[in-house]
Amino acid sequence: MLIRRKPELTYADVTPKEVYSNRRQFLRDIGIAGAAAALAGREIYSLAAPNLTAYATSKLNFVKGPFSTDEKITPINDVTHYNNFYEFGADKADPAKNSQKFKTSPWTVSVEGEVKTNRKFSMDEILKLAPLEERIYRHRCVERWSIVVPWIGYSLSAILKQFEPTPKAKYVAFQSFYDSGEMPQSKYTGIDYPYVEGLRMDEAMHPLTLLSVGMYGETLPNQDGAPVRIIVPWKYGYKSIKSIVKIKFQEQEPPTTWNKYSAAEYGFYSNVNPQVDHPRWSQATEHRLGELFSRKTLMFNGYADQVASLYTGMDLKKFH
Amino acid sequence: MRKLLTSKWTKVFVFVVSSIPFVLLAIRLVRNDLGINPVETLQVTTGDWTLRFLLFTLAITPLRKTFKLPELIRFRRMLGLFAFFYVTLHFITYLWLDQTFNFSGMLDDVAKRKFITVGFAAFLLLIPLAATSTTGMIRRLGGKRWHRLHSAIYVCGILGVIHYYWKVKSDVRAPLFYAAILGILLLWRVWDAYFRDKGNAPAPARAGVSATD
Numbered sequence: 001m002l003i004r005r006k007p008e009l010t011y012a013d014v015t016p017k018e019v020y021s022n023r024r025q026f027l028r029d030i031g032i033a034g035a036a037a038a039l040a041g042r043e044i045y046s047l048a049a050p051n052l053t054a055y056a057t058s059k060l061n062f063v064k065g066p067f068s069t070d071e072k073i074t075p076i077n078d079v080t081h082y083n084n085f086y087e088f089g090a091d092k093a094d095p096a097k098n099s100q101k102f103k104t105s106p107w108t109v110s111v112e113g114e115v116k117t118n119r120k121f122s123m124d125e126i127l128k129l130a131p132l133e134e135r136i137y138r139h140r141c142v143e144r145w146s147i148v149v150p151w152i153g154y155s156l157s158a159i160l161k162q163f164e165p166t167p168k169a170k171y172v173a174f175q176s177f178y179d180s181g182e183m184p185q186s187k188y189t190g191i192d193y194p195y196v197e198g199l200r201m202d203e204a205m206h207p208l209t210l211l212s213v214g215m216y217g218e219t220l221p222n223q224d225g226a227p228v229r230i231i232v233p234w235k236y237g238y239k240s241i242k243s244i245v246k247i248k249f250q251e252q253e254p255p256t257t258w259n260k261y262s263a264a265e266y267g268f269y270s271n272v273n274p275q276v277d278h279p280r281w282s283q284a285t286e287h288r289l290g291e292l293f294s295r296k297t298l299m300f301n302g303y304a305d306q307v308a309s310l311y312t313g314m315d316l317k318k319f320h
Numbered sequence: 321m322r323k324l325l326t327s328k329w330t331k332v333f334v335f336v337v338s339s340i341p342f343v344l345l346a347i348r349l350v351r352n353d354l355g356i357n358p359v360e361t362l363q364v365t366t367g368d369w370t371l372r373f374l375l376f377t378l379a380i381t382p383l384r385k386t387f388k389l390p391e392l393i394r395f396r397r398m399l400g401l402f403a404f405f406y407v408t409l410h411f412i413t414y415l416w417l418d419q420t421f422n423f424s425g426m427l428d429d430v431a432k433r434k435f436i437t438v439g440f441a442a443f444l445l446l447i448p449l450a451a452t453s454t455t456g457m458i459r460r461l462g463g464k465r466w467h468r469l470h471s472a473i474y475v476c477g478i479l480g481v482i483h484y485y486w487k488v489k490s491d492v493r494a495p496l497f498y499a500a501i502l503g504i505l506l507l508w509r510v511w512d513a514y515f516r517d518k519g520n521a522p523a524p525a526r527a528g529v530s531a532t533d
Contacts, residue, residue, distance in 0.1 A: 082356035090491035092357075143489070145357055190490030261490060280433050280486065282425070287359055293420055294359075 057218035062152050065133025067208055067233075067306070073136060074147040076216045078289045084141070085223055085242055087178060087193065089185035095223035098185050104227040104243070111159070113248035114169035121159075123227050127213060130158040134217075135210055135231075140272045140301045142236040142258075144294075146286045151231050152214035157205045165201075165249050172204040173197070173254035174230055175246035191261050197241040198254030198268070199232065200310075208233055208306055234303040236270045267320035271311070272301035276320050325391035334395050338402045341369045342409070359417045366410035371484065373403035374477050375501050382508045397453050400473070404450040411443050435486035442479035445472050474509075477502050 085095035088102075109126060112118040121129070132152050140146040160172065178194035180186060186193055203209060210231040213219060220226040225242025232239045238258050248254075258266035265279055274284045274297040285294040300307050311319075324330055345365055348354050354361040377400040384392035419426045429436045449470055452458070458466045481502050485495035 078356045086490075090489070145360070188491055188493055190492065277432065280435055282429060282433075284425075287357060289356055292358060292417060294418060 057214070057221055059218055060132055060152050060214045062132040062134050062214075062217075065135045065154075067303075068134070068136035068150075069138055069148060069302070071136075071138065071148045072290075073150055074289050079147055079149055079215070080221050080223055082145075082289060083224065084143075084237070085225065086189040086191055087176070087183040087186045087195065087243075088223065090189045094185060098183075099222035102182060102222045102226070104222060107227050107245075109228060109245055109247060111163060111247045111249075113173070113250045114166040115249050116164040116166070119163070123213075126159070126211070126228055129162075130154040132213070137210075137231060137233040138298075138301050138303075139231075139233065139237055139240070140286055140297065142238060142266065142270070142278060142283075144281065144283070144286050146288050146297075148288075149215055150217070151210055151212045152217070153210045153212035153231070155207045156209045156211045156230060157207065159211055159247075160204060163249070168251040169249035170201055171250050171252065171254055172199050172201060173246075173248040173250055174199075174241045174244050175248070176241055177243045177245045191257055193257075195241060195257045196254065197230070197239055197256050199239075200253075201249075202310055203232070203307075206307060206310065208303060234272055234300040234307045236266075236272060238266070239270050269311075269316075269319050271307075271316065271320075272297060273299060273316055273320070275299075276317050321389065322391060325389060325394065331394060331398070335398060338373070338399065341365070342405070359413065362413040362417065363410065366406050366413060367484065370403055370406040370410055371480050371498050373399055373406060374473070374480055375498070375505065377403055377473065378477055378502070378505045382505060382512075385512065401450060401453060404446050407443050407446060435483050438479045438486070439483035442476045442483060445476050445479070449473060449476075474506060477506070 081096045082092045083095055084090075084092060085099065088095045088098040105123065107123045108120045110118065110120045131154065133154055134150050134152050136148060136150045138146060139149050174197045176193075176195040178186075180193070183193075199209070210233075211228065212225075212231045213228050215221075215224060220229065225240075228244055229242040230240055230244060239256075253268055256266075256268055258270075259268055272283070277283055283297055286297045287294050298304070345354075345362070349358075349362075352358075377396055380392050380396040380399065384390050415421060415426060419429070430440045431437070449472060452461060452466060452469060461469065481495060481499045484498060485492060488495055
């Protein structure tokens with residue numbers, strides 16, 4: 001069997017918007033001749049299709065952050081065209097297709113619950129709350145595919161520290177934006193909305209846990225959780241909740257979407273663990289996108305040095 | 321219609337058409353055009369075509385009886401063998417690209433994961449059917465025994481659909497679609513047998529053809 005792969009794009013190659021903008025979709029949407037659009041490029045794109053925000057990302061200023069892996073970064077085209085965002089459909093090509101018209105501006109994130117004072121943040125405030133850092137993290141889906149992504153953001157703790165939690169605040173719950181009208185494909189996906197996730201307080205405060213507003217040097221594309229999401233690199237991908245509108249400090253362990261769907265398959269912790277199988281498949285190996293053969297999955301997705309101490313003495317099979 | 325169905329060229333045509341999914345997949349493989357997760361594309365595509373060919377095979381009898389076209393039987397063996405061909409590719413992609421020929425890992429999967437257990441069982445069950453598909457084997461086994469053996473195809477169809485249903489994460493529309501078609505094809509047989517028993521068969525098969533039914 002002859003399997004040839006084109007040389008991978010390097011990070012420097014991937015940023016030009018023309019490369020990863022889905023031209024065909026764009027042409028269909030605005031219905032103009034292909035040749036003209038190809039020549040006119042970005043100018044026409046922004047004039048004729050102001051509502052197509054999926055790729056209307058903008059450059060961000062950032063510094064290099066800590067914890068970055070030196071593994072090869074997954075091409076942006078893979079990260080933007082093969083992912084799960086069930087609100088836009090269950091197929092991995094769906095988010096890119098169906099999130100084009102998703103409106104992410106204006107956007108507010110409300111922080112509430114067991115804190116002295118609640119507060120709402122505008123996107124502008126979130127972007128300026130702390131210096132933006134680039135963190136190149138491994139990202140491992142529970143379905144066994146994995147990617148390496150240069151996220152942009154800052155530690156979630158930066159925003160959480162601005163609040164005075166009450167002694168009852170033991171967990172942090174997150175909620176995604178949901179509107180069945182804007183997300184009609186969500187009806188067929190079989191899970192409850194809005195999508196909810198949660199972390200224990202020490203997990204949420206861990207410096208690895210990221211509040212992300214961008215990737216690959218720019219703001220987040222719609223299909224990857226624009227405008228703001230959480231990244232928890234040592235847990236399966238579904239813990240890294242997208243397009244968040246609410247952060248809530250609370251005493252009880254928060255319900256989480258996939259756990260509600262099937263508790264045996266998706267635990268609250270969902271730490272990447274090659275020794276604890278998913279009931280329907282082994283988690284010992286994974287497919288890194290762009291590689292043909294599977295590779296070994298690492299304990300805590302390779303972040304054991306940073307996070308293993310959070311779980312000392314815990315039965316990781318029971319608390320999977 | 322009869323003439324068309326009995327023509328040698330129709331058989332060639334069906335063969336060529338049935339090969340198209342494989343040829344397309346092979347072209348995409350050589351051109352490195354299997355999408356972002358090529359392993360998944362190979363597994364899903366070969367799995368889909370296995371189920372489709374199983375259903376095509378199971379549709380032959382209802383179609384030929386309903387439309388009184390006994391000549392359709394000429395295509396059943398080929399369609400069944402195509403199902404076996406695609407399931408073999410499906411199994412090879414799993415064993416090679418997923419398990420990297422790690423047989424103990426495979427057996428572990430087969431023992432522990434019920435969707436793999438049923439999928440693997442269906443694959444094993446198809447092997448004797450493919451092996452006894454030749455005219456010589458039919459003669460050697462005798463029509464009755466051969467027929468009994470080959471009714472295992474119903475089990476393969478059911479296991480295949482369950483395999484798919486248990487594999488998907490939460491959007492079960494596609495597996496339910498296959499399950500519905502399979503249900504119709506199997507219920508038709510129950511219904512057909514019931515009326516035939518009453519001596520009221522809706523479309524009695526011609527003698528000689530029914531022996532291989």
